[in-house]
Amino acid sequence: MGSMEVLEYLDFHTSKHSHNNEEHNFIFNEDNLQEYEASILSGLELIQTSIANNEKPFTGILPHELALEFEHVDLNAPLNDVASALEEVNKLYLKDAVYFHNKKYLAHLNCPVVYPAILAELILTSINSSLDTWDQSAGGTLIEQKIIDWSCQQLEMGEMADGIFTSGGSQSNLMALLLARDHYCETHLDNHSIKLNGLPEQATKFRIFTSEMSHFSVQKSAALLGLGYNSVVTVDCDHKFKMKPEALKKAIKRAKNNGYIPIAVIATAGTTDFGSIDPLHQIADICQQENLWMHADAAYGCGLVASNTRRHLLSGIERANSVTLDYHKSFFQPVSSSAFLVKNKQHLHYVTHHAEYLNPLSAQQEGTPNLVCKSLQTTRRFDALKLWLTLRIMGLEKIGKVFDQVCALARSSHVLFSLDPDIDVIHQPELSTLVFRFNPSYPELDGLTITDGLIDESNQYIRKTIFRSGEAVIAGTKVYGHSYLKFTLLNPQTSLTDIQEVLKIIKHHGLEYLKIQSAKHTQEMLEGTQ
Numbered sequence: 001m002g003s004m005e006v007l008e009y010l011d012f013h014t015s016k017h018s019h020n021n022e023e024h025n026f027i028f029n030e031d032n033l034q035e036y037e038a039s040i041l042s043g044l045e046l047i048q049t050s051i052a053n054n055e056k057p058f059t060g061i062l063p064h065e066l067a068l069e070f071e072h073v074d075l076n077a078p079l080n081d082v083a084s085a086l087e088e089v090n091k092l093y094l095k096d097a098v099y100f101h102n103k104k105y106l107a108h109l110n111c112p113v114v115y116p117a118i119l120a121e122l123i124l125t126s127i128n129s130s131l132d133t134w135d136q137s138a139g140g141t142l143i144e145q146k147i148i149d150w151s152c153q154q155l156e157m158g159e160m161a162d163g164i165f166t167s168g169g170s171q172s173n174l175m176a177l178l179l180a181r182d183h184y185c186e187t188h189l190d191n192h193s194i195k196l197n198g199l200p201e202q203a204t205k206f207r208i209f210t211s212e213m214s215h216f217s218v219q220k221s222a223a224l225l226g227l228g229y230n231s232v233v234t235v236d237c238d239h240k241f242k243m244k245p246e247a248l249k250k251a252i253k254r255a256k257n258n259g260y261i262p263i264a265v266i267a268t269a270g271t272t273d274f275g276s277i278d279p280l281h282q283i284a285d286i287c288q289q290e291n292l293w294m295h296a297d298a299a300y301g302c303g304l305v306a307s308n309t310r311r312h313l314l315s316g317i318e319r320a321n322s323v324t325l326d327y328h329k330s331f332f333q334p335v336s337s338s339a340f341l342v343k344n345k346q347h348l349h350y351v352t353h354h355a356e357y358l359n360p361l362s363a364q365q366e367g368t369p370n371l372v373c374k375s376l377q378t379t380r381r382f383d384a385l386k387l388w389l390t391l392r393i394m395g396l397e398k399i400g401k402v403f404d405q406v407c408a409l410a411r412s413s414h415v416l417f418s419l420d421p422d423i424d425v426i427h428q429p430e431l432s433t434l435v436f437r438f439n440p441s442y443p444e445l446d447g448l449t450i451t452d453g454l455i456d457e458s459n460q461y462i463r464k465t466i467f468r469s470g471e472a473v474i475a476g477t478k479v480y481g482h483s484y485l486k487f488t489l490l491n492p493q494t495s496l497t498d499i500q501e502v503l504k505i506i507k508h509h510g511l512e513y514l515k516i517q518s519a520k521h522t523q524e525m526l527e528g529t530q
């Protein structure tokens with residue numbers, strides 16, 4: 001560059017030019033607070049209209065039908081204004097979204113959310129702090145740490161406890177198994193460090209014990225950690241779908257006799273399907289005797305912490321080495337909001353890496369809190385602010401009351417369903433799910449014998465037909481090879497009347513399926529006799 005060119009170059013970058021650059025106008029700062037407000041307000045209006053006019057949890061649209069709407073969207077041709085873009089979002093998304101706040105959304109572990117947390121979401125996104133280091137978050141780091149310390153206290157995990165916010169229960173469970181694996185190697189294999197040297201020879205023999213009802217992220221984590229699906233030993237459950245302590249003892253003994261090395265037990269405090277809580281004290285006793293890492297997966301059950309009447313169901317969780325909590329399930333928080341806690345904060349060092357540019361060891365020695373030292377992630381959302389504002393505006397007790405209410409609704413629904421001759425219920429809910437199936441009391445319909453196979457098919461049909469109609473959204477699952485239906489109740493607005501209405505729809509579609517099949521059957525008989 002000649003000196004004239006340098007001057008021109010510098011001139012171009014003076015405020016005169018850069019302020020007129022239109023592309024800068026979208027970068028959020030003090031110059032466009034009005035545009036920011038206007039766009040937020042138009043977004044707000046769109047949300048309010050969607051929620052106010054929402055009647056069904058879903059429109060029932062099929063993927064290929066909705067995909068047609070996307071064909072003409074050219075991402076290289078911006079619409080250039082907020083209103084048109086929002087109109088498009090409405091057409092492509094909001095119009096046909098699945099609404100968790102709707103009273104008849106009864107499917108998965110998705111909750112309606114509390115609005116203090118949505119307010120927090122706006123703040124944390126606008127400021128865009130990243131919680132990996134103090135120098136990217138300051139107060140954000142202290143807020144997360146205080147929420148973590150509070151969570152450890154709520155679970156009575158002791159003075160040495162600590163933890164970190166994660167993206168969800170799956171990541172928390174992965175961390176649990178990582179810590180358990182590395183801790184075993186450090187303490188049992190002559191200080192072997194997996195961080196430095198990778199897996200030891202013995203790793204192919206490591207075994208992890210969990211109930212047959214535990215979450216699939218246990219298997220997935222074992223695979224990611226180089227231990228493989230086969231390292232996970234599934235332990236039998238009792239009729240309440242809780243892990244049998246005797247079966248656990250036997251499984252550990254059998255594994256040892258066969259030359260395997262037990263390293264951890266994963267207890268579930270609230271299984272995804274049944275909400276069943278494994279016997280935490282008995283599992284803790286076994287882990288103590290066998291010197292095994294105990295992890296408690298309370299992704300779903302964590303809401304009990306807030307309950308005045310059901311807190312005791314979590315008794316024993318304080319004895320676990322690590323715990324998973326999904327606030328985005330039973331604390332009515334928006335996705336993501338989740339934490340991983342450990343009883344002994346020293347154990348978090350298995351995921352610590354000091355990067356000179358980010359979190360040098362010297363910073364730690366100076367006492368600067370850099371949460372990245374405890375996390376699998378680097379850049380990380382300030383999710384903790386959502387629970388913070390929830391606790392500050394609303395308070396824990398109200399969260400607990402909402403969770404109590406949906407647990408009570410599950411109990412009442414259970415009574416209702418148990419009295420129905422055409423419905424089989426398979427468990428008495430401990431939390432807020434209900435697993436059941438349409439199983440008509442009549443053994444045949446117009447000459448068609450109602451077999452187990454037909455019942456399985458009819459329940460699959462019921463679920464699909466209801467989803468297509470959008471009148472309600474319910475879930476399905478398989479229990480010991482058979483098709484069942486499932487409600488996951490997390491909406492305090494859902495009433496027993498809503499449940500009765502959905503039950504009626506279920507039975508209607510169940511009968512409809514059997515009628516279709518019996519008509520087919522009759523047709524085939526007629527054709528056969530011709």
Ligand SMILES: *Cc1c(COP(=O)(O)O)cnc(C)c1O
Pocket residue numbers: 109167168169170171173214215217268270271272297298299300326338
């Ligand atoms: C939902 C769930 C998980 C996984 O949590 P995500 O937040 O979806 O990753 C793990 N364990 C249990 C028991 C769950 O119900």
